[in-house]
Amino acid sequence: MKMKRNPISNAVYKALLTGFVASSALGTAALAQQDTDDDQSVEEQGKITVTGSRIKRSDVEGALPVTVITREQLELSGESNAADYIRNLTFNSSGSYRPQSGNAAQGESNVSLRGLGSSRTLVLVDGRRLPKSPTTGSSQNLSVIPMGAIERIEVLTDGASAVYGSDAIGGVINIITRTDFQGAEIMLGGYEVSIPNKGGEREEGSILFGTSSDTTNVLAGVSWNDREIVFGRDYPWVSQGASVYGNSFTTFNPVSIDDLNWTTLACDFPGTGFFTVPNSNSLTGERCAYDFNLTAANDASTENKSFYARAKHQVNDNWSVWANTTFTQAESFGRYAPVPDSNSPYADGSGVLMPADSPNNPTNPNSPIYDPNLGLSPQGIWWWHRFDALGNRDTTHKTQMLDMEIGTTGQIGVAEVEFGVRTTDNRTDDIGKNYLxxxxxxxxxxxxxxxxxxxxxxxxxxxxxxxITIFRNTKYDQDEYFGSVAFDMFELADGPGQFFIGAEYREEKYLDQYDPQSESGMVGGSAGNSAGGNRDVTSVFFETLLPVYDGFEISLAGRYDDYSDFGDNFSPKASFRWQPIDNLTLRASYGQGFRAPTLDVLTQKTSFSAAFLRDERTCVNQGQPADCEVQVTAYIQSNPDLMPEESDQYTFGFAYEPLDWMNFTLDYWNIEIDNRIKYFGVPTIVSAQENGDPLPAGLGCERAPNGSVSVCYAGYGNEGFIESSGIDFNMRVNYDLFGGTMSSNLQVSHLLDQSVDGGRDLVESPGTPANRAVLQNLFGYGDWSFAYNINYIGSQDEDAVSEAVGSWTTHDVQLNYHTPWNGKITLGANNVGEKYPPIGQGFLDGQDYDYNLYNGFGRVTYLRYTQTF
Structure with missing residues (x-):
């Protein structure tokens, strides 16, 4: 049930937070019944915190399915940045967005675990949430994560709202940064791609320094990587574009895009993208087209630079203070073809006829292009034109994120306590040149x-x-205050019951500001509108680990989140772990989660849209066939009454080590998401009204007295559900071979089913393969090592608009030599067989191939040198 709370000042919340944690710590100390001198510290027991739990433990396999990716695996992958590696995880079932030229989010890269959407995957850095991207307002941008700072990546393939709050429905990715390093390390690398005949080259590098004393550790480093832009014309599969926005006109409103009688205004411009194509509906039998692929880029350039530093000081035997900071700058450049525009309602719904006496009107007898053979009396016309003379649309997308965190950790009696504060400034600026x-x-x-x-x-x-030069200024800042207490409660059959209790207060400040001309819809070649708002979130959470008897433990967790803008939510979770024998672990979990409605949807300004619609009454009243496609005026608006999505999910599986050199895990997962936040477009709204189905408040279409749709109000609302399930398998082997050592790791993710609102099973439909797998092999012999990886994406069946896609397998190789002077030389190639992506197959979304699942760089050859001092 949605609950609104009365506003309480930030100062009160912070006081409540501090008092809550402090009272818990003191209460715990008072409950202690044993001699604290006999207690071992967490470090002495060798315990760590594993993603999905706040309780520190020493078990290798816990109750939750967590996959750990080491730094060595990152380096053996041959990827130059963290974003590409994470996107290629087998758990990223349907792929996810990567930097694309000309897109409003051209500098973004994200991950979508289980194919449930990037806004349903939570990304953490050292256990704390990465701020949302200012550009999207709803997902997190992996491009701001410095590759050189990563120690390991932990992937929790289970819901975790009971631990981390909103968004952790599909799973959690936790980036663990480096903390313990002595000396200095320099790494430099370069990459060449084979398929584009120019562009796509990459560079990478990092510098790391670390030092320590008996009481203090300090680590600092810089990391960078960049990739050159790639133009569509340089790919072998890109054909000539033939945009209808060339240089043509028509004299009547269109029935559909295929029925327009476009007639050429002029097209003979040598050395440009204009050219004529046949058009049977034209008065002259041809129209003027434009080849946008001559100048448009497919893959945006990217430049990412980061500085990071970590420090920890042991004040005394019981207390330490620590501080972390990261500054990242990510910049991309994209190029779109020159602005396409029209004065026709088909373009934006607000066009005005060109006057009959205009020099540009071919029906005007006084015009230089008057053609009496057209048989047209003087009249107004609609024009479609490519404004090539203005130049290409060039967009620069620049993100800067400064993240600073400071805290203290210590002992009060038998309790370990932690307090901290974190502030993040997260800004993005977009500048677009040569718009209309x-x-x-x-x-x-x-x-x-x-x-x-x-x-x-x-x-x-x-x-x-x-x-006109357009701009877009966005921010998504966060301020956090947090504290926690961990302690042993009482003795059980197999050890003490452990308890963790914590609280967080987070302020989020979001702004997405477009320039005034873009806001008012006056800019050709651009779209979108501003949004902005603030919220605060107060959270209280707990977790307990109960070793009930030998080899069997139960973990219970719960989290209460109170949002200032929509209400509150409580998420519980229970998990179980049983070791019937030493080398076999059985595990299971059940939990509920949620995803809060995002600020971009809650606060967006109303924006105009010319929406396509097939509606019999509207078509007939316009004198068109009953099944015609028309455009109607629509306004996309915010919905401040959105409720959170809610999920139920469970997993069960096992981890087994039959031999000293072999172990594997197998886990089944199942998730259902209710109260889905979805977009209600004009066709959906009209269909719902015709069938008498309910619609969210404020959404609907109005009809004129003759029955035609006159105006619609579209937007987001809560309706429907998503169901999905699958199996994950992981096997690791390590053994001696030919005087060296051999290790292999096989990771397989299999989707069993996925459906929306009880509809057809989407598994193996375009863009949703049933299987993804990676086999990593590493052979080491003395100072040499050789890696061989196999990457597999399963097939997808055809549907009405797409060809079937066969399975896609690529092979990566890497050779390393460890020099006597503490250096390492790496030579490698990804996709060594230069396999093309499936062209014209699968989920295309306006591209030549599925950009979410594949890339078009062919063989990527790289050389890397690392020197340690």
Whole structure:
């Protein structure tokens, strides 16, 4: 049930937080009944905190399915950045977004565990949540994670809202940074790609320093990687584009995009992207098209630079203070073809006919392009034009994130306590050049200052009047205060019961500000509108570990989150672990989770959209066929009444070590997400109204007296559910071979089913393979080592709009030599067989291949040198 709470000042929340943790710590100390001198510290017991739990333990295999990826595995993968490695995890079932040129999120990279969406996967850094991307407002950007800072990656393939709160529905990825390093290390690397005949080259590097004394540890480093832009024309599979936005006109409103009688205005511009193509509906039998692939880039360039530092000082035997800071700058450059635009309602719903007396109107007898053979009397026309004379649309996307954290850890009696504060400034700026100011362009075209039939003769001052540089400033800042207490409660059959209790207070500040012209819909070639708002979240959580009897333990966890903007939520979880024999661990868990509605959806400003619709009454009243496709005016608006999504999930499986040199795990998972946050578009709204189905408040379509749809109000609401299940298998072997050592790791993720609102099973549909697998092999002999990895993505069946996709297997190799002077030389190649992605198959989404699952770089050859001092 949704609950609204009365506003309470930040100062009160912080006081409650501090008092809660302090009272818990003192109460725990008072309950202690044993001699503290006999207690061992956590470090002495060799315990660590594993993702999915706040309680420190020494067990290798716990009750939850956690996959640990070591730094050695990261280096053996041949990837130059953390984002690409994480995206290639087998758990990233349907793939996920990576930097693409010209997209509003062109510098972003994210992960979508189980194919449930990036907003349902929580990314942590050292156990604390990575702030959401300012660009999306709903997902986290992996591009800001420095590769050189990573010690290991822990992947929890189970829901964890009971521990971490919102978003941890599909699973959790925890990036553990390096903490213990002595000396200095320098790494430099370079990469070449084989398929684009130019572009795509990469560089990487890192520098790390570490020192320590009896009481103090300090570590600092820098990490960088970059990739050159790749243009569509440089891929062998990219064909000539033939955009309808070339240089044509029509005299009537279209029924559908295929029925337009586009007739060429002018197209003979040598050395440009304009060219004529046949068009049976045209008055002259042809239209003017434009090849956007000549200038548009497919893959944006990326440059990522990071500085990170960690320090810890032991004040005395019981207390230590620590501080962490990271500064990351990620920049990308993308290029789109010049602005396509039109004065027609087909373009944006608000067009105005070109006057009949315009010099650009071919029906005007006084126009230089008047053609009496068209048989048209003087009349207004609709034009479709590519503003090539303005130049390409170039977009620079720059993100800066400064993250600082300071805290203290100590002992009060038998209790371990921790207090800390964290602040994150997370900003992104977008600058777009050579966009079109529509109102000015309409006027200059109407009076002939800009000639559609001779655009390149337009004086520069006229072009400058039409040009506009757009901007977008975004931020997603966080301030956090946290504290916790951990202690042993009482003795059970197999040891003491452990208890953890903590609290957090987090302030989130979100802003997505577009320039005024873009906000008002006056910019051609751009879309979107501003949003912004703040929220605070107060959380209290607990966890207990109960070793009930020999080899059997129960863990119970729960978390209460109170949001200032929509209400509260409680998430419980129970997990079980049983070792019937020393080398076999059985485990299971059940939990409930949630995903809070994101600030971008709750606070977005209303924006205009010309929505496509097939509606019989609207078509007939416009004198068109009953099954026509029309555009109607729509306004996309926020929904401040959104409720959180809720999930139920369970897992069970086992870990088995039959031999000293072999172990494997097998886990089944099942998840159902209810109260789904989904977008209600115009066709969905009209269908719901026709069938009498309920709609979220404020959403709906209005009809004119004659029955035609006149205006619609679209947006997000809560409705429906998602169901999914699958199996994960992992096997590791280590043995001696030919005088050296051999190790192999096989990871397989298999989707059993996935459906939305009880519909068809989506597994093996385009974009959703049933299987993903990675086999990693490493052979070491003296100073040499050789790695061989196999990457597998399963097949997908065809549907009405896509061809079937066969399975896709690539092979990676790497050779390492450890020099006598503490250096390491690495030579490797990913996709050594230069396998192409499946072109024209699967989930295309306007691309030549599925950008989420595959890449088009062919063989990636790299050389890396590492020197340790």
């Amino acid at each position: 100011l529509r109102s000015v362009a309409d006027a200059l075209i109407a009076d002939g200052s800009y000639l559609l039939y001779d655009p390149y003769s337009t004086p520069q001052d006229v072009l400058n009047q039409m040009k």
